[in-house]
Amino acid sequence: MDTALGDPLMASNDTASAGRAPAIEARGLVKQFEGTTAVDGIDLTVPEGAIYGILGPNGAGKTTTLRMLLGIIDPDEGVRRVLGRDDPHDIARLIGYLPEERGLYPAMKAVEAIAFMGALRGVPLAEGRRRGRELLEGHGLGHAADKQIRQLSKGMAQTVQLLGTLVHRPRLVVLDEPFSGLDAINQGKLEGLIRNLAADGTTVIFSTHVIAHAERLCEQVAIIAGGKVPYAGSVDAARDRIPAQVRLETRAREGRWRDALPADARREGDYWYFPLPETGIEPLLRALIEGEAGILSLSIERAGLHDAFVDIAGEAAARALDEQSPAEAVQ
Numbered sequence: 001m002d003t004a005l006g007d008p009l010m011a012s013n014d015t016a017s018a019g020r021a022p023a024i025e026a027r028g029l030v031k032q033f034e035g036t037t038a039v040d041g042i043d044l045t046v047p048e049g050a051i052y053g054i055l056g057p058n059g060a061g062k063t064t065t066l067r068m069l070l071g072i073i074d075p076d077e078g079v080r081r082v083l084g085r086d087d088p089h090d091i092a093r094l095i096g097y098l099p100e101e102r103g104l105y106p107a108m109k110a111v112e113a114i115a116f117m118g119a120l121r122g123v124p125l126a127e128g129r130r131r132g133r134e135l136l137e138g139h140g141l142g143h144a145a146d147k148q149i150r151q152l153s154k155g156m157a158q159t160v161q162l163l164g165t166l167v168h169r170p171r172l173v174v175l176d177e178p179f180s181g182l183d184a185i186n187q188g189k190l191e192g193l194i195r196n197l198a199a200d201g202t203t204v205i206f207s208t209h210v211i212a213h214a215e216r217l218c219e220q221v222a223i224i225a226g227g228k229v230p231y232a233g234s235v236d237a238a239r240d241r242i243p244a245q246v247r248l249e250t251r252a253r254e255g256r257w258r259d260a261l262p263a264d265a266r267r268e269g270d271y272w273y274f275p276l277p278e279t280g281i282e283p284l285l286r287a288l289i290e291g292e293a294g295i296l297s298l299s300i301e302r303a304g305l306h307d308a309f310v311d312i313a314g315e316a317a318a319r320a321l322d323e324q325s326p327a328e329a330v331q
């Protein structure tokens, strides 16, 4: 991969002329904290209008990466360009950011909290209130508009904060672990909200340690482990790194057809399991039929993003991910 941003990225700071330039491009980002390397040379390209996931266990460097992209902290090394700008502060009003640490003023009414967040991004308060009510109505929280934050459930308050990050109609939305702390129903609603944002042309980048969210929502992901990105690209291509698995059930237990199964085929109960041969399924099917195996069932299952994650980031990173996920994740 390139170690420096290429010409087209260095050429212009004019967002209007950016056309189809990526929403985010970063090369070689490095960040150390007191001698610990939190982020160790990360490259990312987030296409405009994409839903992009940064997937990795706790401590992998997700938050640090997002903060560098937003200009909250500066990288020690590397460059990033966000919505066509080298300095993310120039376009702060085009960005909506939900930090990992949630928090709103407990005494504020929900609608006021949203209007307040909008005001910080240049939306006049009256307009922010109008939009706030609209957003709350649109997300099933119309009844909560005039309630204080302290009167809301944790999930509701989190949704209010999320709506506050959208009130100025940002072009780029950055969500740090947005699913954490939400129950299954609200996680589903948030997935819907993210899809709607993308359908309207908004770019959404979010971090998560739950593979299922990234797999369901994203066309592209960056897999992050130990401050490095061993994979950035399409979810499909990540899954295709691993051969699909075949599951076969036959009436005959023995026969000549057994020679046609790959050497690494393993038997579990009534089924044979093996990776789809490179030659495809047809030659095998022919051998099974000619050898009178009596096919009772046969399925070909594509590898999931979890298998791809194990392949890319290793067992240890995958275990760390799994250990964090079960309680809160909707798989």
Ligand code: ATP
Binding pocket: 033, 034, 036, 037, 038, 039, 056, 057, 058, 059, 060, 061, 062, 063, 064, 065, 100, 177
């Ligand atoms: P989490 O979801 O747990 O926040 P993460 O993937 O977002 O995980 P980061 O928060 O980016 O990871 O942290 C990466 C590493 O950098 C961790 O080892 C963390 O302890 C360290 N780190 C992050 N911020 C600081 C800081 N301000 N000072 C010192 N160390 C930090």
